[in-house]
Amino acid sequence: MVFRGKTIKWEATKNPDGTWNDIYTDGEGNPLSELECQVMQGNEKLGKVMLDSMTTTTQLTGLLGSETAMPSPILITGIGPFPGFGENPEFRAWSGITLEQVRNMRLAMWDLADFPSDELVDIFVQAAITDDTEELKALVKERDSLTGEIFEKANKTLLAELSPEQIQKLRELEWQMPSGSAYIGSEEITIGLRRYNALDLSEEQKKRIDTLKKEFLAVAPELDKLKGNERNQKLIEHVKATRVKLKETLTDAQRAKLERLQTEKPKFLTEPAKPSGEKKRDEWVPGPDSWKPGDPLPPGVLPPPPPAGKFPR
DSSP states (O other): OEETTEEEEEEEEEOTTSOEEEEEEETTSOBOOHHHHHHHHHHHHHHHHHHHTOOHHHHHHHHHOOSSOOOOTHHHHOBTTBOOGGGOHHHHHHHOOOHHHHHHHHHHHHHSOOSSOHHHHHHHHHHHHOOOHHHHHHHHHHHHHHHHHHHHHHHHHHHTTSOHHHHHHHHHHHHHSOOOSOEETTEEOOOOGGGGGGGOOOHHHHHHHHHHHHHHHTTHHHHHTOOHHHHHHHHHHHHHHHHHHHHHHSOHHHHHHHHHHHHSOOHHHHSOOOOTTSOOTTOOOOOTTOOOTTSOOOTTOOOOOOOGGGSOO
8 A cells, every 4th residue: 555655565474373463564664653554454444344345236337437537647647657658759749748738747746635635544544443344334435435536636637737639539548558457367348438438429329328337237136146157257248248239329430430449559559668778758867866846847857757655546
């Protein structure tokens, strides 16, 4: 877990008598403060409660994704070790996004409040000190609601830098990249409804997609009756059938555009990255007097992507 830019870790070690010790440290092996330990403990407890209470409907909803969500600005700015496409001149030429916009968006990310917020810390601490199952379930809902609000606000702050045409290019890019990380074996089962916003849907099509969403979720009781491979196979078939119905909702022109997006990918996605030893034109290289948050930025220079803990994901 990342706590305000600092990696904090939990490790359980078994004693000779069969009991366990919980060891909390930072990325360098140093012991954590009491608050950091409570945040870690609360986060672990909430994660377990969430997994234990996850229903089939919740799983299916996750595969659909939100049909109204905006594309992630992290595609441009990067975060942690991922530099983002904004550093790539070919991406900027393809998208119409300028180097100045990439600079502004990265600086905005550095200016965002450290994550987690004080309100989220309070939730983690309360989770650490309670063992009441119902209270923990309520805290999971509070956490998810609050992180959703923070993420939405941050995205709006960053995407305000872009024109509608540039945001549309990001929507198209989401069709050209892997759609998600949900797999059953080698079968990718993420649907990702928000990607369909790249296809200029009519109001009638949006209503049809909303109906398909309800039909997709309605299979949950049937899946609950199945186990193991039988359940997995049914889910794979259900995802494939829904994808076919979604494609049938599109016009010939929209289907042609979708096929073009999936087959004619831009070079910055298909060509291998430059060797790590080769400096890119816009690459930020740290040094003894490197830029720090709050410092003025030299003209034409990009700030580095913020660490993963600076931005909610």
